[in-house]
Amino acid sequence: MTANLQIVMKRREFTVLGLILVLMVIFSLSTEKFMSVSNLSNLLLQLSGVAISAIGMTMVIITGGIDVSVGSILGMASVVAGKLLMAGSSFVIVVLSAIATGFGIGILNGIIISYGNVPPIIVTLGMMSMMRALMFQVLGGRWVSGIPPDIRIIGLGKWLGIPLSMWITAVLVILFSYFLSSRPTGRAIYAIGNNPEAARVSGVNLARTILIVYSLTGLLVGFAGLIYVARTGIVQTNTGSGFELEVIAAVMLGGTSVFGGKGTVIGSLLGAVLVGIIKNGMVLMNVPALSEGLVIGVLILISVMIDLIRSRGESL
Amino acid sequence: MKNIGSHIVENRVLFLLVLFLILFGVFAFSVKGFFTYYNLTNMTQYGVELGLLALAEMLVILSGGAGIDLSVGSMLTIVAMIIGVLIGRAGFNPSLAILIGLISGSAMGYANGFLVAYPKIPPFIVTLASLYVYKSLAMIISVDPRFGPNPMPVSNFPETFYFIGQHRIGGLPFQVLFIFIPVVLILMFLMNRTVLGRHLYGVGSNETAAIFSGINVKKIRVIVYTLSGLLSALAGWVITSRIASARPDIGTGYELQAITIAVLGGVSIKGGEGTAGGVVLSIAIITMLYNGMQLAGIHQIWQLGSLGLVLVGSVLLNQILYNRRKF
Amino acid sequence: MDAILECRGIEKSFGGVHALKKVNFSLHPGEVHALVGENGAGKSTLIKIISGALSQDRGEIFYLEKPVIIGSPRKAQDIGISTVYQEPLIYRELSVLENIFLGREIKTRMGNIDWTEEEKKARSLFESLQIAPHFIKQPMRDLSVGLQQLALIAKALVYEAKVIIFDEPTAILTEHETERLFEIIQKLKERKVGIIYISHRLEEIFRIADRVTIMRDGEVVGEHLVGDINRSKIVELMAGRLLVEEINHLGKKGEKPILTVKNLTRKGRYYDIHFDVYPGEILGFSGLVGSGRTDIAQTLFGLIKPDNGEIVYQGKTISFSSPEEAMANGIAYLPEDRKVQGLFHILSTSFNISVTVLKEISSRMGIVHNSQEKELGKKFVKELAIKAPSLDSKVYSLSGGNQQKVVLAKWLGVNPQILMLDEPTRGVDVTSKSEIHHMIASLAEKGIAVIIISSELPEILKLADRVIVMHEGHITGVFEDQDITSENLVRAATGERMLKTKGSSIEEKNL
Ligand SMILES: Nc1ncnc2c1ncn2[C@@H]1O[C@H](COP(=O)(O)OP(=O)(O)OP(=O)(O)O)[C@@H](O)[C@H]1O
Numbered sequence A: 001m002t003a004n005l006q007i008v009m010k011r012r013e014f015t016v017l018g019l020i021l022v023l024m025v026i027f028s029l030s031t032e033k034f035m036s037v038s039n040l041s042n043l044l045l046q047l048s049g050v051a052i053s054a055i056g057m058t059m060v061i062i063t064g065g066i067d068v069s070v071g072s073i074l075g076m077a078s079v080v081a082g083k084l085l086m087a088g089s090s091f092v093i094v095v096l097s098a099i100a101t102g103f104g105i106g107i108l109n110g111i112i113i114s115y116g117n118v119p120p121i122i123v124t125l126g127m128m129s130m131m132r133a134l135m136f137q138v139l140g141g142r143w144v145s146g147i148p149p150d151i152r153i154i155g156l157g158k159w160l161g162i163p164l165s166m167w168i169t170a171v172l173v174i175l176f177s178y179f180l181s182s183r184p185t186g187r188a189i190y191a192i193g194n195n196p197e198a199a200r201v202s203g204v205n206l207a208r209t210i211l212i213v214y215s216l217t218g219l220l221v222g223f224a225g226l227i228y229v230a231r232t233g234i235v236q237t238n239t240g241s242g243f244e245l246e247v248i249a250a251v252m253l254g255g256t257s258v259f260g261g262k263g264t265v266i267g268s269l270l271g272a273v274l275v276g277i278i279k280n281g282m283v284l285m286n287v288p289a290l291s292e293g294l295v296i297g298v299l300i301l302i303s304v305m306i307d308l309i310r311s312r313g314e315s316l
Numbered sequence B: 001m002k003n004i005g006s007h008i009v010e011n012r013v014l015f016l017l018v019l020f021l022i023l024f025g026v027f028a029f030s031v032k033g034f035f036t037y038y039n040l041t042n043m044t045q046y047g048v049e050l051g052l053l054a055l056a057e058m059l060v061i062l063s064g065g066a067g068i069d070l071s072v073g074s075m076l077t078i079v080a081m082i083i084g085v086l087i088g089r090a091g092f093n094p095s096l097a098i099l100i101g102l103i104s105g106s107a108m109g110y111a112n113g114f115l116v117a118y119p120k121i122p123p124f125i126v127t128l129a130s131l132y133v134y135k136s137l138a139m140i141i142s143v144d145p146r147f148g149p150n151p152m153p154v155s156n157f158p159e160t161f162y163f164i165g166q167h168r169i170g171g172l173p174f175q176v177l178f179i180f181i182p183v184v185l186i187l188m189f190l191m192n193r194t195v196l197g198r199h200l201y202g203v204g205s206n207e208t209a210a211i212f213s214g215i216n217v218k219k220i221r222v223i224v225y226t227l228s229g230l231l232s233a234l235a236g237w238v239i240t241s242r243i244a245s246a247r248p249d250i251g252t253g254y255e256l257q258a259i260t261i262a263v264l265g266g267v268s269i270k271g272g273e274g275t276a277g278g279v280v281l282s283i284a285i286i287t288m289l290y291n292g293m294q295l296a297g298i299h300q301i302w303q304l305g306s307l308g309l310v311l312v313g314s315v316l317l318n319q320i321l322y323n324r325r326k327f
Numbered sequence C: 001m002d003a004i005l006e007c008r009g010i011e012k013s014f015g016g017v018h019a020l021k022k023v024n025f026s027l028h029p030g031e032v033h034a035l036v037g038e039n040g041a042g043k044s045t046l047i048k049i050i051s052g053a054l055s056q057d058r059g060e061i062f063y064l065e066k067p068v069i070i071g072s073p074r075k076a077q078d079i080g081i082s083t084v085y086q087e088p089l090i091y092r093e094l095s096v097l098e099n100i101f102l103g104r105e106i107k108t109r110m111g112n113i114d115w116t117e118e119e120k121k122a123r124s125l126f127e128s129l130q131i132a133p134h135f136i137k138q139p140m141r142d143l144s145v146g147l148q149q150l151a152l153i154a155k156a157l158v159y160e161a162k163v164i165i166f167d168e169p170t171a172i173l174t175e176h177e178t179e180r181l182f183e184i185i186q187k188l189k190e191r192k193v194g195i196i197y198i199s200h201r202l203e204e205i206f207r208i209a210d211r212v213t214i215m216r217d218g219e220v221v222g223e224h225l226v227g228d229i230n231r232s233k234i235v236e237l238m239a240g241r242l243l244v245e246e247i248n249h250l251g252k253k254g255e256k257p258i259l260t261v262k263n264l265t266r267k268g269r270y271y272d273i274h275f276d277v278y279p280g281e282i283l284g285f286s287g288l289v290g291s292g293r294t295d296i297a298q299t300l301f302g303l304i305k306p307d308n309g310e311i312v313y314q315g316k317t318i319s320f321s322s323p324e325e326a327m328a329n330g331i332a333y334l335p336e337d338r339k340v341q342g343l344f345h346i347l348s349t350s351f352n353i354s355v356t357v358l359k360e361i362s363s364r365m366g367i368v369h370n371s372q373e374k375e376l377g378k379k380f381v382k383e384l385a386i387k388a389p390s391l392d393s394k395v396y397s398l399s400g401g402n403q404q405k406v407v408l409a410k411w412l413g414v415n416p417q418i419l420m421l422d423e424p425t426r427g428v429d430v431t432s433k434s435e436i437h438h439m440i441a442s443l444a445e446k447g448i449a450v451i452i453i454s455s456e457l458p459e460i461l462k463l464a465d466r467v468i469v470m471h472e473g474h475i476t477g478v479f480e481d482q483d484i485t486s487e488n489l490v491r492a493a494t495g496e497r498m499l500k501t502k503g504s505s506i507e508e509k510n511l
């Protein structure tokens, strides 16, 4: 039992969890607002988009790939949702269309990567640029704002005091953890990341698995786009730019290896929470906007360093 | 047995060359004002800054270990601001300010390289963190206390400062002749003919084997990221001189474009594969594409879109042809 | 009995390389059919075709008397042809259990993976092979290569293979593991499985094979029952000429040791190591894989830091902190794992050969002389008979043995004071091996101190002037002259302390 406990404690997830707790203590001691219900639920709301997208990104990175188009997928899904809402479409149609947009782009990524045999970085970089241009075209360079309030239920609605979006995130995290640990397709994702040649030889359908991974990522990000619209009520041409970096950072902070083959959805969730808390704490502690990047950057580095020091101690 | 066709699909540089010629032909015939001496020479200046960043990205990606430098845009910005503030607000001699700018760019690159090589933090994380940090520092520097707490651009430079970015020789922009071309030649020489170049390819293709072969992997990593900082700094200087202003948001979004161009140029994201020639061709293609589209009156945002299209389309086409040939 | 598998007139080319020419090959149930030939003869290519990893340009394959198009590895496994490849195909981060079942999971009614059922099946499989299955939940990367290979054999059995192909399985195994593999092969034969067995160690062929097919330059040049042929005949067919195998021990070592190791300890790896190395001698390190030999070599090469102890090199106490430093001081080390530690796969043959000697073939400013680089490459391609279409060929396209020769070339060019060779001839064919042995001997003759680590007893017996045997991190024997016998080496390697060599400083301290 103690041996098991030690294994758990050595995991990356544990370090991240520890860091989260430490930061929470620091922030709540230094500002009263941090622990307030409204701030916490705001925090959860903000990080749910990153967390949901990170689920997809985790799978992508486990296969040894990368998806830098998630920011533009989020943007595109937001544009679709925003436009439809402005046109007075019904709630269901808006939700379905936003998700379908993400899914569609994801499928396109997946097809070119798996069947066209083009490296993921190329496909998703290209997709990102094309989607940005398309967004501009659709929006005509203008904003969409004044979005009707009924969509905001996803963003502002609560159940047992916790935002709906967080419930959805929790369900998705559980679902995908189960998928990745217990379903043959889930395990095939790890197999591909470990050794694609071996996976091919043992009969894993590489193309299909990769297609699934990128399409699911698109779908999840589409959903995150919906949450974004619901939360902010605004869509611009640059909505979601830089989002991809935040998602990848969350996944990598959560212990998924860039070289593929290992990683967990829980880890990525924790990574997303860590990034979210850092950003949130910064605002509350009145760090001047100009230095915000400075503090975020340094904190990211420190959190990785702590983990490195911990894992080095064990290997010596 | 091997015909020209199969050479073209196997060799990325040749493939890009063909792509370049086709695009050139299309624009020359269909876009008015494209095929003039003035335009052809003039447009080259627009490829310099992004080109330098793409070359920086090439070096870093080539060195393997999931190498990537997300901070090139931020380093460009901060160097632009340093030069701008030193000259425009502190009244430094331009040469001195430029020198300080280039040194600080290299130092920031060195910091990235150090963090990647010694504590072995993944490059993505390091350079993402420094993207935030350097950008934030650039904004902090740009604040002019005389005019309140907000970031401000600098645009009062002495006439001499504009020389590098606005002069021409025989129609060719100064920065192309005296910065870009020399940089490319030096890099080509470095990569093809020197021990350092061999070591770079070695480290990129198999880090462990490189260690076992007595290559100082850490040193190579540090050098590569430092060079990336230096090249970004050069770009920061050139752009400030060209647009006659140093702005704290100037390099935003450049990093992904630079990576895109490097990758289009045939640099493998896995490391160890890629050539300066390929990247230069890729820069030429993109610069020409931007120019042709602008002359054709297509909105600027579609430059970005077309960049994506060319990237995916060309590689996909390359793959399809390659597979077709096999069977 | 009828053949389970028969290949007729198989042809295969890679660009300009004609790798297989009209190859015929057959296999009976319960038979071990050995496939031998020089490096690059086409053995791996043939079995890749049989296992569906490649498809032939021409020719037919009959399986259970019916013509089949294999097409993919998946199909091959589905119809009962499994392969244990030259480079083991494993998922490092996944458990042994998953490595066995991935792609063919046992599922519950819900479609989830049924871990309990899989575990039960795996356990009974391992037990039927008489192996205690305590390791099945560990990640594959924690296992020794030998166990990894056993896991892959178990995987083949899960697929109910009728044909199992082994491509140089013993190249990475210890003697002990090899014995265990032979026992398992015996069991497989009893189950009427047909086995194709590729190896460069001819003595193994005589132990376990029933038939042997000999290939040369992509052609079958002979097929014999093992009882009807002898070793020298096989070698002659393979090489097209006779082979001189004797190596004389040199023994012409210098007076003073060039290197003295005292009291060296690194916890968990090796303990209290003492030995001397003399210029001009060949010092063998024998013992099981994992006995600490590689760790000691890597310590001398600056890759591992010892906890305590002293290394005196050319009269000075040293402690190198990197291979770069060790090399600058004349110490070279050829690593054991060519794939991970030795080769730059996507780079050219000439790059791989010259990378260790760039300093010598470049100007003071660090500019490489291309012509010298090319010359160096040409020289080694000729001396080691490296089969590569050109110096620009990427290393991954070479056959396994030729890749090993490239790694060797890379270190032979260095001209060090001390040359450490860790499993230098793994996967190299008999004729080339013999040539390499002669080269090693001539290096020693030039006054270089050669340390050779090898798990192949014959190699040590043939080359070494002196042998140090290790067991679990301790030196258990030091032998010289007529004491170097396989019996002594094996006894010491299994842990029996046999430090009785006269006049050695090691003796007094260790006894
Ligand atoms: N993918 C490839 N591309 C080009 N040539 C190849 C490729 N694979 C094999 N060859 C060539 O085909 C020939 C036969 O190679 P093969 O791997 O079958 O040899 P082998 O008999 O298994 O040798 P070894 O004992 O060294 O493993 C060699 O000349 C090799 O260089």
Ligand SMILES: [Mg+2]
Pocket (backbone or CB within 6 Å): C043, C044, C045, C086, C167, C399, C400, C401
């Ligand atoms: Mg072979």
